[in-house]
Amino acid sequence: xxxxxxxxxxxxxxPRLLEENYRLRHKIFVDLQGWNDLRRPDGRDIDDFDNADAxxxxxxxxxxxxxxxxxxxxxxxxxxxxxxHGLVLGDLPADPSLGAxxxxxxxxxxxxxxxxxxxxxxxxxxxxxxYALAEGFTFITFVSSLSxxxxxTSVGWRIxxxxxxxxxxxxxxVAAWIEVSEQALYNVRRATGMSHALIPASALRRGQGExxxx
Amino acid sequence: xxxxxxxxxxxxxxxxxxxxxxxxxxxxxxxYGFERFIISxxxxxxxxxxxxxLLSGWDDEWYRRYTNLGYVDVDPVARNxxxxxxxxxxxxxxxxxxxxxxxxRVMDEARDFGMDEGLCVPVHLEGGMxxxxxxxxxxxxxxxxxxxxxxxxxxxxxxxxxxxxxxxRTPVRRLITPREAEVLKWVAVGKxxxxxxxITGLSFRTVNQHCENAQRRLGTNNRLHTVVExxxxxxxxx
Numbered sequence: 001x002x003x004x005x006x007x008x009x010x011x012x013x014x015p016r017l018l019e020e021n022y023r024l025r026h027k028i029f030v031d032l033q034g035w036n037d038l039r040r041p042d043g044r045d046i047d048d049f050d051n052a053d054a055x056x057x058x059x060x061x062x063x064x065x066x067x068x069x070x071x072x073x074x075x076x077x078x079x080x081x082x083x084x085h086g087l088v089l090g091d092l093p094a095d096p097s098l099g100a101x102x103x104x105x106x107x108x109x110x111x112x113x114x115x116x117x118x119x120x121x122x123x124x125x126x127x128x129x130x131y132a133l134a135e136g137f138t139f140i141t142f143v144s145s146l147s148x149x150x151x152x153t154s155v156g157w158r159i160x161x162x163x164x165x166x167x168x169x170x171x172x173x174v175a176a177w178i179e180v181s182e183q184a185l186y187n188v189r190r191a192t193g194m195s196h197a198l199i200p201a202s203a204l205r206r207g208q209g210e211x212x213x214x
Numbered sequence: 215x216x217x218x219x220x221x222x223x224x225x226x227x228x229x230x231x232x233x234x235x236x237x238x239x240x241x242x243x244x245x246y247g248f249e250r251f252i253i254s255x256x257x258x259x260x261x262x263x264x265x266x267x268l269l270s271g272w273d274d275e276w277y278r279r280y281t282n283l284g285y286v287d288v289d290p291v292a293r294n295x296x297x298x299x300x301x302x303x304x305x306x307x308x309x310x311x312x313x314x315x316x317x318x319r320v321m322d323e324a325r326d327f328g329m330d331e332g333l334c335v336p337v338h339l340e341g342g343m344x345x346x347x348x349x350x351x352x353x354x355x356x357x358x359x360x361x362x363x364x365x366x367x368x369x370x371x372x373x374x375x376x377x378x379x380x381x382x383r384t385p386v387r388r389l390i391t392p393r394e395a396e397v398l399k400w401v402a403v404g405k406x407x408x409x410x411x412x413i414t415g416l417s418f419r420t421v422n423q424h425c426e427n428a429q430r431r432l433g434t435n436n437r438l439h440t441v442v443e444x445x446x447x448x449x450x451x452x
Contacts (some may be wrong), residue, residue, distance in 0.1 A: 089215055117340050133243030133451050145299075146369055147338055156381075158227050164215055165362040172300065172365055182392040182399075185451075191380045197448035 001061050001119065003127045005203040008052040008175065017058055020065045024048050030105045034137055034169075049079055049103070052127065057131060061122050067107040067120035067198050069128060074099045080175060084143045087175035089163035092139070099139040102128060122192035127199055132180040134204045137175045146172040156187025218245065219266045221362050226370045232269050232378065239270060239371050248333070248351035252277075253372055259287050268345075268375040276327040280320075295336035295346050301352045301365050302375060306334045314323040333361070335368035347372055391400060394428040397421055402441045403452055423439040 006014045025045035030037045036043050049072050059067040072078050074096035082087065092099060107120045132140050141162065142148060152159045158179040165174040178184070189195070222242040225314030243251060250273070255266035263286040270277050279285070286339045290309035294302060309317040324330065332352045345366035350394050356364075390398070400410040407425070411418045426439055432447075434440040444450045 006440060091244070113341060116438070121340060146366055147299075149366060150369040150373040151340075153227065153370055154376040154380075156377045159370075161220070161366070163216065164359065164364050165296055167358070170300075172362055174366065181393050186392045186395075187377070191377060195288075197451065 001059055001066070001123055003123060003198040003201055004056075004058045004060065005131065006056040006058060007054065017060070017065060018056060019044075021056060022050070022059055023106055024065055024068070024205045025106065028109065029104070032109065037059065041213070045104075047079075048077070051133075053116060055131070057118050057124060057127050059127070061120075063164050065193075066138075067118075067124050068104065068110050069106070069124050070104045071100045071102055071128070071131065071140075073097075074101055079103055080141050080143060084175055085145055086162045087173065092141070092162070093160070093177055093179075094124065094138050096120055098137060098140060100132065100135070100137050102140050102142045105142075105144075113155070116194065122194060122196060125188050126192060126194045129157075129180065129195060130187045130199050133182070133185055134199065139180055141175065143173065143175045149174065151178065152178060155191040157184050160194050217362060218242075219367065221368050226298075226367075226374050227350050229374060232375065235375055235378075235416050236269055236271060239269075239367070240308075241350055242367055243351075243364070246351075246356065246360060250329070250350040251348060252346045253368075253375055254345065255339075256286065256292055256346055260284075260417060267373065268379065272350075273327055273329075276324070277372070279323070285320045288314075289320045290314075290317045291332075291334050291348065292346065295334065295344055298336060299338060301333055301335045301361055301368075304334060304348075307334070315362060334363060335365055335371060337443055344371055351429070364374040389431050389447070390428045390444065390449050391424075394424045395444070397424040398428055398441055398444050399452065401425065402445065404449065 004014070004017060006018055010018060011110070012096070013162040022044040026040065026043050029045055030039045038047065040046070052071070053073050053076050057069045057071065058065060074080065074092065078101045101177045102141050105124065106120050112118050128140070146165055149159055159176050160173040160179075162177060165172050167173070222238060225238045226235060229238060239251060251271045254263065255268065255270040257263055257266050262284075263282070264281050267281075272280070279394070280289075290307040291304050294307040309321075311318055329350050330415060331352050332348055332350045333356070335345060335347040335349075339345055346446045349364065349368075396414065397410055397416075405413065408418055410416070410421045414421070416424075425440065428444065429437070429440045432440055432443045434443050445452065
């Protein structure tokens with residue numbers, strides 16, 4: 001399995017991966033989970049926040065895309081403070097520039113079976129925390145069904161709600177933030193049995209990857 | 215946001231033992247009128263539930279009876295966890311009172327142990343695995359807000375217990391501690407021990423101790439070698 005950090009400018013094999021990501025997201029979030037507001041006739045889930053500020057963390061196995069997630073800045077327009085602002089009652093733990101919003105987390109459904117924590121999901125959790133540390137973020141926000149609180153605490157993350165949980169379309173939903181720290185990375189690696197870093201150093205320097213291929 | 219609930223959530227995440235979680239959960243659910251609880255995974259039919267129990271706050275005699283007789287397979291409350299994502303009252307767990315004799319026996323015996331009412335929080339885990347947090351007590355006066363609060367509290371407790379369990383089981387893979395990693399990161403960007411002490415709030419002595427411990431663990435010769443090795447092995451992220 002391989003982790004890809006994709007952000008603008010998108011080059012190489014990444015446009016293909018990103019396209020596959022939008023289609024898979026539509027299949028999972030619209031067709032399977034019923035987020036009908038996102039439905040598009042072309043079968044691609046793309047919203048206003050899939051813009052040049054977004055970073056996509058994708059996981060592939062061989063040629064196939066098997067999981068993904070999106071990180072968007074909190075000091076630009078974002079999902080948390082627009083669509084989901086009703087869920088946020090308290091203040092963010094620090095200045096918005098020190099955090100990011102974690103959205104569209106998914107693992108391809110056929111990879112979720114087998115009575116275990118899917119390695120794809122473990123990789124996404126570890127990669128997200130690695131990325132957040134490398135970018136210098138101190139917190140990561142998310143809006144999710146309450147079960148995310150269980151999954152996050154089970155890998156040793158400290159999670160603080162930003163508001164009370166509420167029922168959205170019959171699902172208990174909460175906005176919360178995850179503390180970014182060396183301890184959080186250590187805990188998630190240990191809980192998931194991940195023994196190594198997942199993000200190639202070259203992916204973490206903005207622009208440098210492009211310079212190397214130019 | 216409910217201040218008590220926020221404090222409970224923080225306290226749960228600070229606990230380092232099952233015992234500690236038990237005390238925090240008990241204290242919190244009492245404010246909602248509950249007196250006992252159990253937190254457990256639910257095994258496939260026919261399997262012993264005991265290895266799946268994360269924390270039992272049940273009466274010992276009932277716990278022995280329930281686990282020895284394999285009640286988890288026929289308990290309508292446990293079975294209903296597989297069918298729903300939202301918390302439900304025990305009384306709402308469906309079974310055929312006239313025909314399903316074993317289900318009725320579990321429900322009736324639970325009543326004899328003073329457990330006739332309760333709230334059950336299903337916990338859905340990856341790969342179709344299933345957990346449960348079940349609270350003993352009256353539920354009729356709970357409103358939607360309180361149910362959601364208990365739901366969230368239950369998930370925090372379940373998650374923290376799972377984390378503590380994996381920590382007990384898995385050997386440490388990483389060669390250096392998070393504190394050592396933090397100190398080495400500052401060394402790597404050129405800070406001296408006294409500067410690192412100022413930044414981290416540790417004492418000068420402790421900073422040096424962390425470096426020496428990391429050096430010993432990595433089998434390196436000096437501070438520079440330690441930092442290089444930590445970066446090479448990706449133990450620190452710069």
